[in-house]
Amino acid sequence: MHICIDSCTLIHGLQESDPASARLLDLMGEELIVVIPRLVAQEVTRNLDSRAQVRRFYRLFQNHEFALIIDDPVPENLVSKYAALGLSAKADAFIGAFAEWMGAQYLISDNRRFLRELKTETFEVVDAETFLTRLGMQTL
Numbered sequence: 001m002h003i004c005i006d007s008c009t010l011i012h013g014l015q016e017s018d019p020a021s022a023r024l025l026d027l028m029g030e031e032l033i034v035v036i037p038r039l040v041a042q043e044v045t046r047n048l049d050s051r052a053q054v055r056r057f058y059r060l061f062q063n064h065e066f067a068l069i070i071d072d073p074v075p076e077n078l079v080s081k082y083a084a085l086g087l088s089a090k091a092d093a094f095i096g097a098f099a100e101w102m103g104a105q106y107l108i109s110d111n112r113r114f115l116r117e118l119k120t121e122t123f124e125v126v127d128a129e130t131f132l133t134r135l136g137m138q139t140l
Contacts, residue, residue: 002033004099006109007043009128010036014044014053020128023137024108025060033066035102039094041069074098087118099123106131 005024013021028034041061045054061067078097087093092111099107100122107118107125118125126134 001031001106002035002102002104003106003108003131004035004095004102004104004123005040006095006107006111007040007047008110009108010040010044010057011047012110013128014048014057018110018128020132021110023132024128027132027135027137028060028064028067030066033068034060035068035070035098035104036061037074037094037098038069038071039091070098070102074101082118085118085120092118096120 009018009021009024012018013023013025016022041057044057048054048057061069074094074097078101079093082093082096082100085093085096087096095107095109096118100120104123107123108128108131109125110127
């Protein structure tokens with residue numbers, strides 16, 4: 001399964017401030033392929049509390065085929081599509097466009113705008129706890 005994880009969920013997982021987000025990071029592997037844009041990686045590292053958390057973040061993505069940070073430009077027509085849905089073109093529309101472009105089945109986010117406002121048939125937007133419930137997993 002391909003998923004995209006938004007920066008807020010990654011930050012909460014790495015800081016271990018949300019058990020569901022932390023559990024989600026533990027599940028990354030060949031069965032749960034994670035792709036994020038470089039923009040998310042930059043936001044995550046900018047908002048972590050310690051160098052140890054930054055190192056842990058990059059270790060999640062280092063030399064793994066199931067966890068990728070994508071540098072390629074997201075097609076502008078997709079960004080425009082998500083901006084037209086009411087998302088901010090500089091960040092949220094870009095993340096929505098990225099999730100569609102990468103073929104993600106889920107966008108995992110705590111962002112209320114995504115959770116309440118983004119309606120698309122291309123992927124589903126859920127928070128980490130809801131995603132784990134759907135997988136039949138529980139937080140520790």
